[in-house]
Amino acid sequence: MTMLDGRLQAAADFVTPGGAAVDVGTDHGYLPVYLVESGRVKRALAADINSQPLESARKNIAEAGLEDQIGVLQTDGLDGIDLEQFTDVILAGMGGMLIAEILERRMPLDGFNLILQPMTQAPFLRRWLCEKGFQILAETPAQAAGKVYAIINARYDGQMRECSELFAHVGKIPEKLRDPEKGTEALLYLRTLRHKLEIIALGMSQSERDPGGADRYRQLAEQIQKIEEGRE
Ligand SMILES: C[S@@+](CC[C@H](N)C(=O)[O-])C[C@H]1O[C@@H](n2cnc3c(N)ncnc32)[C@H](O)[C@@H]1O
Numbered sequence: 001m002t003m004l005d006g007r008l009q010a011a012a013d014f015v016t017p018g019g020a021a022v023d024v025g026t027d028h029g030y031l032p033v034y035l036v037e038s039g040r041v042k043r044a045l046a047a048d049i050n051s052q053p054l055e056s057a058r059k060n061i062a063e064a065g066l067e068d069q070i071g072v073l074q075t076d077g078l079d080g081i082d083l084e085q086f087t088d089v090i091l092a093g094m095g096g097m098l099i100a101e102i103l104e105r106r107m108p109l110d111g112f113n114l115i116l117q118p119m120t121q122a123p124f125l126r127r128w129l130c131e132k133g134f135q136i137l138a139e140t141p142a143q144a145a146g147k148v149y150a151i152i153n154a155r156y157d158g159q160m161r162e163c164s165e166l167f168a169h170v171g172k173i174p175e176k177l178r179d180p181e182k183g184t185e186a187l188l189y190l191r192t193l194r195h196k197l198e199i200i201a202l203g204m205s206q207s208e209r210d211p212g213g214a215d216r217y218r219q220l221a222e223q224i225q226k227i228e229e230g231r232e
Contacts, residue, residue, distance in 0.1 A: 002034040002064065006185075007117060010142035010151040011092050014115045015040055019087030022047060024077060024102060025094050029057025029070070036069045041088070045071045047081065077102030088113045092151075096121030100128040108133065108156045116152040123168040129154050130163035139172040141185040148189045165216070166223050169193060174227050190228050197221040 004012060008031050015021055015035055020043040023032045032044035046057045054074055061070045075081065078089065089112050091099045096118035103109060114134070118125045129136055134154045141148050150173055170193065176186035201217035204210055 001037055002030055002060075004030060004034050005144040006142040007144035007149050007151070008034070008092065010140045011090060011115050011117055012038075012040060013140070014113070014138070014151065014153040015090070016087045016113050018042065019113070020044065020085060021088040021090055022078070022081060022083070022086050023090045023092075025049070025091060026057050027053040027093065029060045029072075031090065031092065032057075032070050033060055033064050033066060036066050037064055043069050043071075043085075045073060045081065045086065047073045047075055047078075049074065049076050078106045083109075083112070086112070088115060090115045092117035093119055095119060096123075096125030096128075100125055103128075104132075108158065110156045110158075112156070114152075114154045114156075116154060117149060118152075119149065122150055122152075122171070125152070126168045126171050127163045130161040130167075133158045133160055135159065135161070136172055139176070141173055141176060141182060141189040143185055143188070148185055148192060150189060165220060169197075169220060170224060170227065177227075177230075187228060190224050194221045194224040194228070197224070 012031060012034055017040055019041050021035055021041050022045045024047050026032060026046035026048050029046045032046045035041045036044055048054045051074055054072055058072055061067055091102060099116055099118055133156055135157050136152055136154050138153045140151045142151055150171055173186050173189050176182040197217045198221045201214040204214035
């Protein structure tokens with residue numbers, strides 16, 4: 001059985017049991033192989049824009065003997081994919097802006113279970129989801145290779161939502177602070193984020209261009225620290 005790291009396992013845990021999943025930017029194809037091997041989904045599509053990753057995905061799918069259940073497609077994002085055959089769309093390991101661009105081209109994606117894992121620009125992606133009528137249902141923090149990431153589970157319901165600066169940065173991660181399994185990773189996510197914001201604030205306060213901008217980041221860092229302390 002294929003073993004996933006914490007990040008991809010957290011993405012897999014959001015997938016609809018018994019469903020069918022498209023993994024956009026699949027690279028090695030570990031996720032669709034795991035999803036079908038474990039019986040989580042019946043079928044999957046491993047899609048990627050580049051041919052080299054798809055070769056590696058093809059090899060891993062063949063080694064697992066799953067060619068009948070996992071299709072392979074070279075395409076940009078969701079372009080040309082017949083989405084009616086799927087319940088879940090996964091976009092993991094890409095920048096938040098690229099994830100939003102890919103979703104935007106197939107809006108509204110009504111009825112799909114979306115599993116999104118931005119490597120960077122998570123605040124951009126959360127804001128985009130709120131503004132475009134997607135509800136962020138849940139988020140899980142997960143560690144891989146010494147870093148902690150947020151895995152976002154979202155669904156379109158057509159309702160535009162206000163997205164505060166704080167929510168754009170922390171999303172639903174604070175809800176996991178008291179979770180016995182995920183509490184430590186949630187705390188790590190918030191601490192790492194706060195340190196990043198404190199460094200930005202420090203840099204801005206020393207810069208002549210935007211010394212006032214530092215306050216915004218400092219306030220955000222203080223809000224996050226309060227959330228962290230609320231856990232104790
Ligand atoms: C860092 S890998 C992530 C692999 C895997 N999803 C994971 O999370 O471990 C990013 C993959 O996205 C693919 N990619 C980048 N832009 C893409 C696009 N517009 N459409 C589809 N795939 C894309 C790249 O070729 C690469 O294989």
